[in-house]
Amino acid sequence: MRSFRLALIFLTLFSVVGFSQSTSTAKPAPGFSLDTIDKSVDPCVDFYQYACGNWIKNSEIPPDQAQWVSFVELNERNRNVEKDILEKAAAGGKERNAIDQKIGDFYGSCMDEKTVDSKGIAALKPELDRIDAVKDKQALIDEIAHVHMVGPNPLFNFYSSSDLHNADQVIANIDQGGLTLPDRDYYLKDDEKMKGIRQHFVEYMDGVFVLAAAKPGESGAASGMDAMSSKDAETVLRIETAIAKAQMDRTARRDPKNRDHKMSRADAVALAPNFHLDRYFQDVNAPSFSELNVGNPDYFKQINALLETEFLESLKTYVRWHVLHAAAPWMSQPFVDANFKFQQVLTGQKEIQARWKRCVSLTDRQLGEALGQRYVDVTFGPESKARMLKMVDALEQSLDSDIHDLSWMSADTKKEAKVKLEAIRNKIGYPDVWRDYSSVTIKPGDLVGNLERTTEFESKREIAKIGKPLDRKEWGMTPPTVNAYYNPSYNEIVFPAGILQPPFFDPKLDDAVNFGGIGLVIGHELTHGFDDQGRKFDPHGNLHDWWSEEDGKEFEKRVSCVADEYSSFVAVDDVKLNGRLTLGENTADNGGARIALAALERLIAEDKTGKEGQTIDGYTPEQRFFLGFARVWCEKRRPEVARMRVLTDPHSPGKYRVDGVVQNMPEFQKAWSCKAGQPMVAENACHVW
Numbered sequence: 001m002r003s004f005r006l007a008l009i010f011l012t013l014f015s016v017v018g019f020s021q022s023t024s025t026a027k028p029a030p031g032f033s034l035d036t037i038d039k040s041v042d043p044c045v046d047f048y049q050y051a052c053g054n055w056i057k058n059s060e061i062p063p064d065q066a067q068w069v070s071f072v073e074l075n076e077r078n079r080n081v082e083k084d085i086l087e088k089a090a091a092g093g094k095e096r097n098a099i100d101q102k103i104g105d106f107y108g109s110c111m112d113e114k115t116v117d118s119k120g121i122a123a124l125k126p127e128l129d130r131i132d133a134v135k136d137k138q139a140l141i142d143e144i145a146h147v148h149m150v151g152p153n154p155l156f157n158f159y160s161s162s163d164l165h166n167a168d169q170v171i172a173n174i175d176q177g178g179l180t181l182p183d184r185d186y187y188l189k190d191d192e193k194m195k196g197i198r199q200h201f202v203e204y205m206d207g208v209f210v211l212a213a214a215k216p217g218e219s220g221a222a223s224g225m226d227a228m229s230s231k232d233a234e235t236v237l238r239i240e241t242a243i244a245k246a247q248m249d250r251t252a253r254r255d256p257k258n259r260d261h262k263m264s265r266a267d268a269v270a271l272a273p274n275f276h277l278d279r280y281f282q283d284v285n286a287p288s289f290s291e292l293n294v295g296n297p298d299y300f301k302q303i304n305a306l307l308e309t310e311f312l313e314s315l316k317t318y319v320r321w322h323v324l325h326a327a328a329p330w331m332s333q334p335f336v337d338a339n340f341k342f343q344q345v346l347t348g349q350k351e352i353q354a355r356w357k358r359c360v361s362l363t364d365r366q367l368g369e370a371l372g373q374r375y376v377d378v379t380f381g382p383e384s385k386a387r388m389l390k391m392v393d394a395l396e397q398s399l400d401s402d403i404h405d406l407s408w409m410s411a412d413t414k415k416e417a418k419v420k421l422e423a424i425r426n427k428i429g430y431p432d433v434w435r436d437y438s439s440v441t442i443k444p445g446d447l448v449g450n451l452e453r454t455t456e457f458e459s460k461r462e463i464a465k466i467g468k469p470l471d472r473k474e475w476g477m478t479p480p481t482v483n484a485y486y487n488p489s490y491n492e493i494v495f496p497a498g499i500l501q502p503p504f505f506d507p508k509l510d511d512a513v514n515f516g517g518i519g520l521v522i523g524h525e526l527t528h529g530f531d532d533q534g535r536k537f538d539p540h541g542n543l544h545d546w547w548s549e550e551d552g553k554e555f556e557k558r559v560s561c562v563a564d565e566y567s568s569f570v571a572v573d574d575v576k577l578n579g580r581l582t583l584g585e586n587t588a589d590n591g592g593a594r595i596a597l598a599a600l601e602r603l604i605a606e607d608k609t610g611k612e613g614q615t616i617d618g619y620t621p622e623q624r625f626f627l628g629f630a631r632v633w634c635e636k637r638r639p640e641v642a643r644m645r646v647l648t649d650p651h652s653p654g655k656y657r658v659d660g661v662v663q664n665m666p667e668f669q670k671a672w673s674c675k676a677g678q679p680m681v682a683e684n685a686c687h688v689w
């Protein structure tokens with residue numbers, strides 16, 4: 001239930017693929033270095049290649065990774081810190097406090113591969129028996145409600161979030177969901193690649209169904225289960241294809257207005273009677289409510305018909321599949337292998353990650369604010385927070401004067417924009433109030449049970465918020481996370497402790513490099529409040545238009561320039577970027593770079609010592625700013641994951657996050673003495689913020 005909310009609402013800096021971060025423990029943290037530069041390349045021809053060329057030459061994607069980039073490198077470093085914490089906590093002893101008991105025993109149960117293997121499918125038997133026992137379609141809804149609480153989300157999503165029109169209030173939401181593959185296109189596109197992936201998907205399901213049906217000591221095939229399981233796999237693919245057809249696509253969903261359908265509870269129930277929503281809400285023990293938001297009403301109408309036409313047994317197979325697929329990575333070896341084999345098809349990753357890496361990530365996912373407390377104790381001091389606050393101030397000032405100087409916006413809309421900017425809150429490092437996990441029982445030797453109980457804890461916590469005032473202290477990322485986000489409903493920018501280190505932020509380096517790194521990240525998040533999505537929310541986080549009609553049109557004209565620019569970039573082979581899917585992120589990258597550089601220029605102008613304006617190692621502060629920026633995005637991707645990301649990721653690949661931005665900046669042209677007509681000098685440069 002939890003990971004999904006993040007994807008839907010938050011505007012992040014970077015998207016992580018599955019559980020895919022690593023490197024050896026001995027390597028130092030990735031930092032800024034002139035060694036990454038390829039001086040044989042002209043920076044005005046391809047700045048990314050200039051700044052990252054040697055990094056690309058000298059880096060290899062580790063076999064247990066789908067891609068390699070600073071975010072992933074840093075994540076790996078953080079994961080090593082977490083591992084030390086968890087190993088100590090797992091060792092037990094009298095000095096363990098309540099938090100160490102939870103995270104230690106959880107991690108321990110995950111690392112206890114022997115117990116996991118000896119249990120095999122038995123670990124999941126109670127859940128599978130419940131599904132088997134379902135006698136009619138109403139009882140199936142009861143079972144889906146149970147599965148939603150303790151595990152995955154077949155059929156649809158139920159969650160709480162702030163009301164789009166009254167951000168201070170939390171309301172219930174139902175929305176489309178229930179696919180296994182990363183996007184609806186995987187079911188609907190008919191090119192050879194997608195057909196191949198669907199074939200692998202059926203084989204994966206087939207294999208897991210056989211494993212699940214096998215009795216101890218026999219292979220599924222020997223027991224004659226294979227024919228039945230392949231029929232089951234076809235059933236799941238048929239149902240999920242129908243679900244995919246009914247879903248709104250990712251690009252349309254970026255517009256919050258397309259997801260804004262508040263209605264009475266009675267109307268929602270009547271919209272799709274076969275969902276038996278009243279019964280469902282009771283099953284999940286939702287507080288009483290009279291209104292809710294239905295993210296995609298058409299979806300519920302169409303799936304209502306599907307629930308009519310599909311046999312109960314087929315729908316049970318579909319739910320059974322979701323339970324098996326979600327548990328597979330945490331069950332015995334044959335399930336883990338089958339699951340990873342399919343991950344490989346999607347991402348190209350060569351080897352599965354070491355178990356400890358997977359278990360650290362799982363503990364972070366399930367008990368993130370318990371593990372996060374310990375992480376912060378070890379890594380994050382008050383001086384980091386103070387320096388970060390100063391930079392946030394500088395960037396806010398910079399965006400303020402950028403808005404003030406805009407030629408295309410009227411004075412009235414500027415006034416409103418300023419109000420919104422001043423209302424943006426910031427969160428740095430870790431939450432003021434930690435989540436209290438004391439009600440969750442964690443048992444040694446019970447990984448699947450621990451997973452269910454921690455998921456149920458989170459589901460209950462989410463549902464209990466319905467009808468309550470919004471808790472603005474809450475965080476949507478855990479402290480060790482290497483990422484950042486803007487949340488339009490909260491009108492806030494958030495920077496977890498995990499990202500406040502090199503190459504984003506290095507206290508030993510000059511301000512120019514840091515403004516290109518974390519300064520640009522801050523500018524990126526601030527700009528999200530004013531991108532094509534964020535601009536639709538007012539200072540309080542309500543979906544409310546504060547723009548004059550004329551200014552709105554001017555804005556749309558300017559972002560269309562950005563959409564067209566990025567649509568021309570090739571992501572992999574013959575596949576081009578989707579300029580509309582990536583529009584918000586590209587706008588944030590462009591605006592972020594501009595205001596971060598302006599903040600640096602002000603620092604230089606105000607510095608009486610002349611230190612800030614110094615040339616270091618032959619590079620001016622402006623040049624070092626752009627080098628610091630590019631370093632963050634030096635990147636390698638396997639072709640499989642590159643294809644996946646074109647369809648699913650609102651962020652552009654690293655090369656275009658750099659080159660797509662600098663070619664729009666006269667400041668870049670000046671810093672590197674580029675001439676008109678060179679590739680890094682766009683003829684029709686786009687400029688929004």
Ligand SMILES: [Zn+2]
Pocket residue numbers: 011012013014524528584585588
């Ligand atoms: Zn972003």
